[in-house]
Amino acid sequence: MLPPEVFVVTEQVQGQLTPVSFELLGAAKKLAEEMGGASISCVLLGADIRDLGEDLASHGADKVYLAEDQRLALYQNEYYALFLTKFFKKQQPEVVLWGATAISGELAATVAARLETGLSAHCSDLHLNEEGLLVQVVPAFGGKVLGDILCPSRRPQMATVKTGIFSSLSKGEGAGEIIYEDTSILDGCSPLLKTLKVTKEKDRDTSLKEAAVVVGGGWGVGSGENWTLLERLSSLLGGAVGCTRPALDEGWTNGEHTMIGTSGITIKPKVYIGIGISGAIHHLVGIKDAEMIISINKDAKAPILSFSDYGVVADFKKVLPGLIEKIEELS
Amino acid sequence: MKERRILVCIKPVPDPEHYDKIGIDPASKTLVRSGIPAVINPNDKNAIEAALEIREYWGGIVELVSMAPPDAEEKLREGLAMGADKAYLLSDRSFAGSDTLATARVLAAGIAKIGSFDLVITGSESADGGTTNVSPQLGEMLGLPHVCNVESITPQNEEQWQLNVKIEEGYLKVEGPTPMVVGVNDKINTPRYTTVMGIMEAEDKEVVIWSAADLEIDNDKVGLTGSPTQPGDLHEPKLQRAGKLLEGEPEVVVDKLIRLLRQAGVLNA
Known part of the structure; x- marks a missing residue:
């Protein structure tokens, strides 16, 4: 055989x-x-x-x-x-x-x-x-x-x-x-349907999949202006920014290819920092293989907190600027 | 201009808004989904909308086809309330447990009985199983060209259609003749809401119910026994973590976060 x-x-x-x-x-x-x-x-x-x-x-x-x-x-x-x-x-x-x-x-x-x-x-x-x-x-x-x-x-x-x-x-x-x-x-065979051409979207940033640190933002981030805080933190840590479906729909993010979860991508970073994310199952399945999950949410009842290793119950706008400043001082 | 006959395949699913409540009964190892309302699979509403837009532009009729238990008639009425003209419910105990291949066989048998048409439109993906298999497999069973993940449909002329297909890298431009089977994605349109008038009109529209005996179908090739894939054990992924809260004033929390980032090896400073 x-x-x-x-x-x-x-x-x-x-x-x-x-x-x-x-x-x-x-x-x-x-x-x-x-x-x-x-x-x-x-x-x-x-x-x-x-x-x-x-x-x-x-x-x-x-x-x-x-x-x-x-x-x-x-x-x-x-x-x-x-x-x-x-x-x-x-x-x-x-x-x-x-x-x-x-x-x-x-x-x-x-x-x-x-x-x-x-x-x-x-x-x-x-x-x-x-x-x-x-x-x-x-x-x-x-x-x-x-x-x-x-x-x-x-x-x-x-x-x-x-x-x-x-x-x-x-x-x-x-x-x-x-x-x-x-x-x-x-x-x-003479095919009835014919693919005439491929149009590639501009080369996508694939850093999200390989990043050791991913900062994820949800609907709770609140505005495109607030979103820049996430970008700043991730860039200081050499990471990448991902998002949930609601944040994507609000138009704050870098596009659909950064959506994490069931209909998006699956990531395995060393650290995932979730900001303003409630913790819907559709998102959680995309982050479950992260080595460490930290989440910041002002709602103490947000489900994401029990799916995290560490949680901060606070307004992220009061935490992230200080964190960013501290990392800048250190580096 | 030739009027179009468009068939739309839809299925009821437990409302995706409530998937957090779905679990597994520890004793029986079966799915617990009680109290979760059924809705038309959200992506299938895009399929209905696409068909209605084609009808508005070209004229014609839109008919719904579903393989589901008898109580799905209510969901078909919702599709009729959106504006579809007629519905067919393929319902038989022997269809229960059908996998994607067996489901495609049943839908194809129903469509064969309905007769000639220009287009079959489906959603690309269901919210519950999410295989994306049924649309292409239905095309195969009907012996028709098929394409899924379609983000726009543009009729070129009476018989030639152009489709924009979303792939990970960008788009494919695909062209071909009707009849064909098209699976649309959820970006193609925003499904319309039903109106009170629509709901009232739907009450008078016809829902045809066909059992296995009404269809030309090989009973050995449908349902659980006719399905090549068989379900095994169910598990719930372990998602719960310690959830240790970092407490204190923002400065204290920042120091704790810095320590964690160092500990994880992502902050070397």
Whole structure:
């Protein structure tokens, strides 16, 4: 019998591998170890992707399957699904992991329907149970509840994984083999829907995900002027500023990509300082992996206080200026 | 100009405003969600709004489709009160426990019975399960092109539509012919409020109820037994922390915060 294989569907947008692609290799490695030494394979679709394939091969993939074709340059749901459905029918993997991104999430659902197999979405953890089945832990009700999902009889067992859950492997881990796949199956398909182009928004500040200190602001911050206090504190600490949905809706923040929580990003800083945040579940799930949570809220009954390691019941406008001044004095 | 027939898939969910109250019963390990009212999935209201705007511009009819228990008729009436013309409720005990694939099968069977249409619009994401799977899987079951995370829909001409799709990096511009299945995101519009007049008119609108026997559907492929994914244990993530209060005058609190930041290794001065 061949050794088991964990498959990862990596993704590129305009010739750049997305961060979750590398994190999926990290997730696959964890599962491969639980399987007692499975190999890690990934597949990438695109045009002129040799370099990207080599990058994946040096980040923990034992095998990198490339579907290199000009027709696959942009994400085309019908072409991509056609190729991957045939590919997985041939490979017959036990497990396939996908990014829980707009593109890969849609693609995974499409391929799952064609393979008539199960797909769990936005997994926050993956592990094997005693029978060797993949336990896919998914958030429900905004993350208030986590549910285990199993796919007992159909194969492959497929899951999408959110960005920021698993760590990528470091470069130089392994030197995988690159395998070119035949894409002639596309010849028989003329897609009805066509992706004409990608418009990238100006390069986003990704510092929030890597920052050791994150200052988060909620509706209680009160104004754009007050928001500058958060910016000042975070910049002194070399951190980044994040926000809740209500603060985003007020227009005080740096945009949607800084929203933390269920429909935003997940962070794992050393310290999270929450300002004027009540503590709705939708936000809490995004900060729960912070090593230390400090919150400042003038309402002693704000739920955030019991989800924090340390709480300050005070008007932040009376605390932050003093804190900022003190850090300035010290540095 | 050709009138459009637009189908909108909606589902009731427990009101997301109350998710803090959802928990797990420690004895039975089942979900506790009593007392939480059901609402139309918020993103599905964007789908209804998108359909109504297309109808206002091009003319046509908007019909709602939902797979849900019988008491969902009330939620369908809310959608009718927003302005939809007719609703179909696909309701059968055998549908209970359907995962995304089985749900897509039931919706597709209902839509196949309804007949021809120009567009199926869904929300991209439900507030409760939040898989984002159903919209594309419905497209697959209907054998139609599909696209989700759509932030704007622009008809180019009678049969060609252009869609702006939100992705993490920016946007995709996608173009294709109707009929198709479109999953809209929550940025596409602001759903209208229902009016008293709307509610009164909704009382006279038709809600068709179909059971499994009314649909051409393979009973082995719906419900919990027909679903490839099976639910296992439920957990509540551990979110509670010590919640130690830092007390004192602002200067004292500042000194305590400085100590914590040093202790955490994020302030070296």
